[in-house]
Amino acid sequence: MNFSISKKLIKNTKGFLHLNYYSFFQKPLEKENAIFYGWGRKKSGQKAISLANKNHTSYRLLEDGFIRSLGLGVNDSPAFSIVTDDGGIYYDATQASKLENILNTYDFHANATLLQTAHDAMALIVDHHISKYNNAPHIAKDYFEKDDKQKILIVAQTLGDDSLKYGLADTFTTKQMIDDAIKDNPHSSVYLKIHPDVLSGKKSSDISLEEIPKECIVLEQDVNPISLLKYFNKVYTKTSGMGMEALILGLEVICYGLPYYAGWGLTQDKQTCDRRQKLLKIEELFTGAYILYTQYYNPYTQKESNIIDVIQTIVRYRNLTKQNNGDLYFFGFTWWKKLFIKSFFHPLTKNKIIFCSSLQNAQKKGLNAQSKIYIWGKKLFPEVETYAKEQNIPLLRVEDGFVRSVSLGSDLTKAYSVVVDSRGIYFDPTVESDLEHILNTYSFDEALLERAKKLQAYLISNKISKYNIHQDKKINLPHHKTNQKVVMVPGQVEDDASIIYGANGMSNLELLQQTRENSSDAYIIYKPHPDVLAGNRKGNIATDTALKYCDTIITNASLDSVLELCDEVHTMTSLVGFEALIRGKRVYTYGLPFYAGWGLTTDAKVCERRVVKRTLDELVAAAFILYPRYIHPLTNSLCEIEVLLKEIDKEKSRYNSNRLYRLYINSRNIVSRKIQLLIKVILGE
Numbered sequence: 001m002n003f004s005i006s007k008k009l010i011k012n013t014k015g016f017l018h019l020n021y022y023s024f025f026q027k028p029l030e031k032e033n034a035i036f037y038g039w040g041r042k043k044s045g046q047k048a049i050s051l052a053n054k055n056h057t058s059y060r061l062l063e064d065g066f067i068r069s070l071g072l073g074v075n076d077s078p079a080f081s082i083v084t085d086d087g088g089i090y091y092d093a094t095q096a097s098k099l100e101n102i103l104n105t106y107d108f109h110a111n112a113t114l115l116q117t118a119h120d121a122m123a124l125i126v127d128h129h130i131s132k133y134n135n136a137p138h139i140a141k142d143y144f145e146k147d148d149k150q151k152i153l154i155v156a157q158t159l160g161d162d163s164l165k166y167g168l169a170d171t172f173t174t175k176q177m178i179d180d181a182i183k184d185n186p187h188s189s190v191y192l193k194i195h196p197d198v199l200s201g202k203k204s205s206d207i208s209l210e211e212i213p214k215e216c217i218v219l220e221q222d223v224n225p226i227s228l229l230k231y232f233n234k235v236y237t238k239t240s241g242m243g244m245e246a247l248i249l250g251l252e253v254i255c256y257g258l259p260y261y262a263g264w265g266l267t268q269d270k271q272t273c274d275r276r277q278k279l280l281k282i283e284e285l286f287t288g289a290y291i292l293y294t295q296y297y298n299p300y301t302q303k304e305s306n307i308i309d310v311i312q313t314i315v316r317y318r319n320l321t322k323q324n325n326g327d328l329y330f331f332g333f334t335w336w337k338k339l340f341i342k343s344f345f346h347p348l349t350k351n352k353i354i355f356c357s358s359l360q361n362a363q364k365k366g367l368n369a370q371s372k373i374y375i376w377g378k379k380l381f382p383e384v385e386t387y388a389k390e391q392n393i394p395l396l397r398v399e400d401g402f403v404r405s406v407s408l409g410s411d412l413t414k415a416y417s418v419v420v421d422s423r424g425i426y427f428d429p430t431v432e433s434d435l436e437h438i439l440n441t442y443s444f445d446e447a448l449l450e451r452a453k454k455l456q457a458y459l460i461s462n463k464i465s466k467y468n469i470h471q472d473k474k475i476n477l478p479h480h481k482t483n484q485k486v487v488m489v490p491g492q493v494e495d496d497a498s499i500i501y502g503a504n505g506m507s508n509l510e511l512l513q514q515t516r517e518n519s520s521d522a523y524i525i526y527k528p529h530p531d532v533l534a535g536n537r538k539g540n541i542a543t544d545t546a547l548k549y550c551d552t553i554i555t556n557a558s559l560d561s562v563l564e565l566c567d568e569v570h571t572m573t574s575l576v577g578f579e580a581l582i583r584g585k586r587v588y589t590y591g592l593p594f595y596a597g598w599g600l601t602t603d604a605k606v607c608e609r610r611v612v613k614r615t616l617d618e619l620v621a622a623a624f625i626l627y628p629r630y631i632h633p634l635t636n637s638l639c640e641i642e643v644l645l646k647e648i649d650k651e652k653s654r655y656n657s658n659r660l661y662r663l664y665i666n667s668r669n670i671v672s673r674k675i676q677l678l679i680k681v682i683l684g685e
Contacts, residue, residue, distance in 0.1 A: 002035050009039055012073075013062060015297040016082045037062060040089045041162050061085045064132070065294040066241065067125075067310060070317055071135040071348065078299035078637075080310045090293070091239065092166035093258035096275055099293045103264065104277055106292065108284040117308065118287040122248050124311045129226040132241055134314050135348050136196065138227035150188040152181050153232045154216070155240040158195050159204040167239035168271060169257025174207035177236045177256055178216050185234070190215060193242075196222040206238075243267070244289070247282055261285055301640045317638065320629065321348040323420075327371045329362050330355045332379035333398075340414040341398070343636040344629050359383040374398050374420070378428060378497040397425040401628035402575060403644065404466050416644055417630045426627070427498035427573060429592035429607050438622045439598060440612055452621035455641065456582050462649050463560035465579050473557050475565060477523060480551070484523045488566040489515050489550065490576035491528040494539040503572040503591030508539050512549040514590055515570040526550040527562055527576075577601065578623065581616060595619060 002019050010019050019037055036059045038048030045061050052059035064073065065081025073079070083090060088097035108115060124130065129138060144151065154177050157164060164170060174192075181190050192212060194205055212218060219228070225242050226249070229235070235246040239257040246253050247266055255262040256270045263269060263276035264285055280288075291307055298305040298313055305313075324347040333341060333355055342353055356362035362384070367373075373388050373395045375381055388395040401417025424431040458464070477486070491508045492499055499505060508528075515524060526546050532539040533555055546553055554562055559579060563569070569580040573593040580587050581600055589596040589603045596603045597610035598619060614622075624641055632639045633647045 002037060009037065009044055009062065012039075012079065013037075013082060015299060015302065016079075016295055017062075017084075033057070035060060039063070041092060041166060045089070058086060061089045063089055063091075065296070066132060066244070066290055067130060067294075067307070067314070068132045069134070070314055070321065072133055077133075077135070080298065080305070080314065081294050081296050083294050089166075090260040090289070091163040093168050093273060094166055097260070099260055099289060100275060102292050103280060103285065103288045104275070106288060108280075108287060114287055114291060115283050117306075118283045118291060121290065121307045121311060122283070122286055124308070124315075125245075125248060126226065128311065128315045129224045130311050130314060131225045131245060133196075134224070134318055136222045136224045139221070139223040139231070144231050147189050150185070150234075151232045152185050152188045152190045153229070153235045153246075154178050154181055154190065154192045155235065155237040155242045156192055156194050157206050157238060157240055158197055159206045161206070161239075163239040163259065164206065164257065167257035167259055169238035172238060172256040172270065174205075174238070175211045177238070177254075178207075178213060180254075181234075181236050182213065182215050188233075189217060191217045191219050191232075193219045193228070244285075248286065250282075260289060300638060300643070302643050318348060320638075321346055323372075324351050325349050327352045327354065327366065327368075328374060329365075329367050329371055330374045330376075330398075331357075331362075331381050331384055332376035334376075337376070337415075340636075341418070343631045344418050344420070344638075346638060359387055369393060372396065377425060378501065394422065397421045399425055399427070400466075401630070402466060402578070402623055403464060403630075403641065403648065414633075416633055416648070417628045417641075419628045425497075426594040428501040429594075430501055432609055433594070435594055435622060435627045436609065438626055439614055439619070440610065442618075442622065442626070444618050444621055448621050448625065449615075449617045452617045452625065455624055455645075456616075456620055458642070458645055459579075460560075460583055462645065463558060464645055464648055464652075465559045466575055473561050475554060475557055475561055477525070477552060477565065480523050485519065485521070485568065486525065486566045487515060487519050487522040487568045487570055488525045488527060488562055488576070488580070489570050490574040491526065491532060491539055491541070492572055492574050493529055493531050498573040498593070499591070502593060506572050506590060509541050509545065509549075511570070511572055511590060512541070512546060515588075516549040518588070519568070519570070522568075523552075524550040525562060525566065526553045527559075528553070528555060529574075578619075582620065594623065 002017065013019060017037070034055060034057050036048035036051045036057070038045035038059065038061060040061055040063045048059040048061065061084070063083050064079060065083055067081050069077040069079050071077030083099070085098040087101065088095045090097050090099040154174065156174050178190065178192060225245055229242065229246050229249050229251065232251060234252040234254070235243060236254045237243040237256070239255070239259040243253045243255060243259055244261045247261060253267045254270070255267045258269070258271050258273055261267065263273040265279035266282060266285060294307070296305040296307060296310050297303070298309060300313055300317065324345045328345060328351055330341070330353060338355055345351065345353060354362070354365050356365060356367070359381070369391045371393055373384060373393055375384070375395065375397050377397060377399050385395060387393070399419050400415050401419055403417055404415050419426060419435070421434045423437060424433040426433045426435045480486070489512055494507055512524070512526060528541070529539055543553060559576060563580055563583050563585060566580070566585055568586045568588060569577055570588045571577040571590070571593070573589070573591040577587045577589060577593055578595045581595060587601045589601050589605070592603070592605045592607055595601065596605070597607045599613035600616060600619060628641070630639050630641050630644045631637065632643060633651065
């Protein structure tokens with residue numbers, strides 16, 4: 001049995017470890033086999049050691065890994081890494097730690113693959129500026145423009161930090177480091193970096209401003225450490241993790257304390273540690289600390305991970321959340337979309353989301369050239385679009401993603417995915433969208449394509465589509481002849497923007513007529529759109545009219561139940577065509593949906609911009625993985641599609657197996673429609 005000494009520790013290690021809470025007033029359930037977990041040299045760590053000794057069992061000390069998270073831990077940014085030590089802890093030089101033992105004994109030469117991983121990871125760290133925390137902005141490119149001297153950096157730390165106490169750095173002061181740096185480098189510029197926790201007012205520095213000599217330039221901005229270090233030649237530190245990052249960049253590092261990276265022949269050390277016996281290369285030190293000693297977990301995929309995946313994920317979500325910083329002005333979002341849309345726009349630092357009805361309304365609320373504008377779909381705000389163009393303000397369009405929810409959007413159901421497009425929007429082929437740009441230009445690697453293949457298999461085996469509202473059932477086709485080709489025609493919402501822009505306003509009846517003309521001998525199934533069936537949207541065809549061109553109409557079965565019977569799908573622009581491709585069906589398009597024009601469908605229309613032939617795996621990777629944003633249905637935090645699919649599968653199971661839950665969903669949908677009608681009456685529509 002594994003016991004945590006604090007509830008906070010359980011929260012911090014969720015995903016990495018499975019711990020039971022043990023209070024100071026309880027007896028462990030299994031004394032003989034108990035392992036007690038605590039946090040470093042904090043009280044919980046000391047208590048874990050004490051209890052382990054008392055019960056003649058073992059303990060593990062935990063700490064954040066060296067690449068921890070996107071944002072700060074104090075702001076509850078989820079952790080990507082943790083270290084577990086059954087001896088000491090890496091920053092405590094007073095005794096051997098598990099990391100020190102690894103560095104002393106591991107045969108790095110025997111594992112070329114591991115060293116290559118370390119080399120690749122260090123290159124990614126340097127290229128993408130990956131540090132312990134990754135929320136700080138990169139330093140401005142012109143910051144040192146007027147300083148052409150060699151630059152020396154002194155790293156200040158926080159007062160009373162455990163790494164100073166246990167890293168034997170208390171005998172030296174930051175003032176002493178500054179004086180030494182000025183003396184040793186008379187023709188250089190000497191800079192002092194203040195710790196970000198000091199700049200934010202959360203902690204005190206290990207040097208007061210009054211102590212800093214006038215020859216030393218103070219860096220008071222909170223900036224990304226790697227982006228800063230690239231401008232320097234030499235670093236002075238007591239025990240800061242920036243010393244290790246400086247070594248990764250190939251800088252000269254002088255250590256006044258004994259951090260984990262000192263004593264291995266890579267740093268100039270003011271102190272010695274007789275336990276550290278080997279001379280290491282930087283790749284070996286990195287391998288020991290960042291790979292062998294550290295455990296990784298990806299909170300966005302909710303899976304065990306590795307250093308390469310963690311770096312790539314941080315880069316992806318840092319780029320995404322950085323787009324959400326600042327004042328964001330939203331136009332065309334209905335009242336119920338406002339209830340959930342903010343979850344897709346978590347910022348890297350901070351933001352303000354303002355919903356507006358017009359340009360004048362937005363200007364009163366502070367819209368300016370530094371803002372960003374978001375418009376729902378293709379809703380028309382010509383004044384806003386003109387203003388954005390004149391002021392060079394980014395304008396992005398937002399729409400539902402391709403795996404949306406369990407139940408309909410028109411029933412006011414919260415969306416679990418959206419797309420945010422900086423060029424156009426995927427259903428409008430009159431202009432290039434971000435999705436089209438990805439498909440025209442992106443270089444898909446094998447790992448991404450393998451992921452796309454697994455994703456397709458999951459979608460098929462678990463029968464997941466966009467809305468997931470109908471139950472799977474066995475369908476009999478009346479009057480179907482043996483070996484007769486079966487064609488499905490999915491109805492659409494006729495006033496939907498995808499029809500207006502992608503199919504020239506074609507109607508469902510015209511689609512049925514065209515399909516019958518092109519497949520005169522086929523057995524044609526017509527499946528009306530769920531929103532139309534629900535009475536929420538335009539596009540109904542009278543049953544007797546539809547049956548002139550189709551053989552049967554299916555309304556209350558899941559999409560997969562119908563697709564299983566089909567050989568082909570004929571559609572204007574419906575997402576059903578894409579879902580049919582995934583399930584190995586032939587697809588004919590009469591409009592220009594996003595999946596047409598890449599060599600996978602038979603198309604009535606041509607888009608000359610779509611010049612690349614793509615595989616189905618590439619199309620799936622672009623449309624499901626690279627293009628949308630997803631949130632977890634329960635936590636509303638950003639996640640990857642695989643996590644969402646598992647939650648949707650659980651929700652579908654509840655819907656199909658639990659009558660009470662199904663009644664709740666159906667009654668909620670009825671209430672939603674009543675609310676819609678009431679609002680329309682109030683607005684006079």
